[in-house]
Amino acid sequence: MLPIEILSTIFLAGGAFFMIAGTAGLYKFPDFYTRLHATGKCDTMGQVLIIFGCMIYEGWSYITIKLLLVSAFYLLAGPAGTHALMKAGYVTGIKPWKKGDQRN
Amino acid sequence: MSRESRTFRFVLTFCIMFIFWLLLSWWTIYLIEPFDLTMLLSKGVLASLIVTCLTYEMFVPSRSEKVLLKLRRFLGYIIWELYQIVLATIDVAYRVVGTLPVDPRIIEFDTTLRSDFALVTFANSITLTPGTITINVEPERGRYMVHAIAKEPADSLEVDQTMQKYVGYVFLEE
Amino acid sequence: MIIPFLVTGILIGCTILACSYRAMIGPGTFNRIVAANVIGTKAIVLLVVVGFIFERPQFLDIAIMYAAISFIGTIIIAKYAERGELCSP
Numbered sequence: 222m223l224p225i226e227i228l229s230t231i232f233l234a235g236g237a238f239f240m241i242a243g244t245a246g247l248y249k250f251p252d253f254y255t256r257l258h259a260t261g262k263c264d265t266m267g268q269v270l271i272i273f274g275c276m277i278y279e280g281w282s283y284i285t286i287k288l289l290l291v292s293a294f295y296l297l298a299g300p301a302g303t304h305a306l307m308k309a310g311y312v313t314g315i316k317p318w319k320k321g322d323q324r325n
Numbered sequence: 326m327s328r329e330s331r332t333f334r335f336v337l338t339f340c341i342m343f344i345f346w347l348l349l350s351w352w353t354i355y356l357i358e359p360f361d362l363t364m365l366l367s368k369g370v371l372a373s374l375i376v377t378c379l380t381y382e383m384f385v386p387s388r389s390e391k392v393l394l395k396l397r398r399f400l401g402y403i404i405w406e407l408y409q410i411v412l413a414t415i416d417v418a419y420r421v422v423g424t425l426p427v428d429p430r431i432i433e434f435d436t437t438l439r440s441d442f443a444l445v446t447f448a449n450s451i452t453l454t455p456g457t458i459t460i461n462v463e464p465e466r467g468r469y470m471v472h473a474i475a476k477e478p479a480d481s482l483e484v485d486q487t488m489q490k491y492v493g494y495v496f497l498e499e
Numbered sequence: 500m501i502i503p504f505l506v507t508g509i510l511i512g513c514t515i516l517a518c519s520y521r522a523m524i525g526p527g528t529f530n531r532i533v534a535a536n537v538i539g540t541k542a543i544v545l546l547v548v549v550g551f552i553f554e555r556p557q558f559l560d561i562a563i564m565y566a567a568i569s570f571i572g573t574i575i576i577a578k579y580a581e582r583g584e585l586c587s588p
Contacts, residue, residue: 222500230503237510239414240541244514246421247521247537253529255429258458258474259417260533264540265453266414271507271544275551278500283352287559290348291547291566295540298570300452302536304459305574307472309581310529311460317472320428349560 225277232274239267252318253310261303268295338381342373391497398495405491406450413455420456420474428475431460434482436467436489443496450488457482501552508548515541532576539569 222230246259272292276285318324346369419425438444444467448459451471456478461470473479482488515538522534543566550558579585 226500226503233503233507236544237507239418240511240514240544242414242418242421243537244517246417247518247534249421249423250427252429253527253533254458254472255427255474256530256533258456258472259421260537260540261452261458262410262413262417264537266410268540268544269410272547275547278551283348284556284559286348287556287563288547291543291559291562294563294566295543297449298566299540300449302570302573302577303452304448305577306529306532306536307458307460309577312581313529315527315529317429317431349563352556 225280229274229278232270232277236267236269236271236274239263239270243267251322251324253315254307254317257303257307261299265296265299268292268299334384335377335381338384339373339377341384342376343369346373395496402446402491402495406453409450409454413453416455416478417474426475429472430476430479431470431472432479432483433468433470436469437493438467438489438496438498439464440496440498443492443498446496447489447492450492451482454478454488455481504548504551508545508552511541511545511548515545528580532573532580535576536569536573539565539573543569 240263243260243263246263247256250256250259269292272288276288279285279288350369416425420427436447438447441464444462444464448462448469451457451459451469456474458472459469460472462468471479471482473482518534518537518541522531522538525531525534543562546558546562546565550556550562575585
């Protein structure tokens with residue numbers, strides 16, 4: 222394998238690891254707000270890493286620019302969506318989980 | 326709103342939309358024989374003109390001072406922010422595994438930020454940095470309500486305030 | 500050099516299945532919305548990786564459009580759940 226391919230494989234593996242970590246957080250964390258913590262951050266990071274690995278593998282072409290557009294759009298839109306869900310849950314009146322409560 | 330300002334906004338929006346169209350679809354130009362550049366570009370001009378007529382009032386809201394200085398500082402801020410995202414993800418991964426505690430709480434604090442772009446940048450930065458997510462923003466007082474996953478991330482926003490100072494430095498609103 | 504993309508795609512598909520289980524069991528509406536949001540994100544990345552596996556760059560256009568539609572869908576569902584209506588008169 223070429224060095225570029227090894228580097229891109231490392232980035233792909235890192236992205237897949239963070240995606241799996243986000244999904245595990247979706248199962249392990251106790252309530253709605255903390256689940257949003259897990260998914261909002263781990264998915265953003267995993268998406269950036271996987272798309273960066275694809276960019277390294279591709280080299281310089283128009284595909285690189287499109288990949289950059291996808292990644293930049295998600296970096297802007299992901300936190301906004303997370304914040305909208307968080308505010309909707311808070312206004313609707315979901316109780317935040319405190320330490321020692323029953324998990325749901 | 327003066328006439329020059331409207332023209333300036335229209336032209337700026339049109340240029341950005343046309344460059345975006347070129348980025349998305351200039352590769353189709355080379356696939357089609359015979360090579361007819363005028364016909365292909367006229368489609369792009371028409372499409373970006375329609376979008377510009379619909380959205381130029383929202384796309385560039387108003388003129389602001391010292392745009393180049395802010396842009397230069399903002400690029401440095403983006404690099405720092407990417408580093409913070411790496412830290413945030415590793416932090417959440419540790420909490421998923423179980424080596425760090427989960428002790429959620431809701432905090433509120435005031436900032437000195439007032440302009441829309443600074444408020445949005447700071448809210449997105451809070452969401453992307455370790456252990457905190459913005460719940461609500463009151464733009465008149467610059468008041469933020471934040472859900473933190475443990476005590477240390479809440480302290481880093483309430484006590485240290487490095488990020489507020491950095492955003493204020495970027496947008497000249499200290 | 501197709502094996503790493505293939506393995507990454509399969510792993511993302513497995514995480515999508517796990518998230519859909521959370522969408523089935525999750526107590527209340529909001530846990531289901533979170534799971535759907537996460538599935539949208541992972542589907543964007545899966546589209547990019549599938550485009551690289553089949554060597555078809557057209558998948559990237561689909562990924563861009565899917566990102567836009569997923570974001571707008573999340574915002575609309577959140578606003579509707581928050582206020583019970585989409586626009587105030």
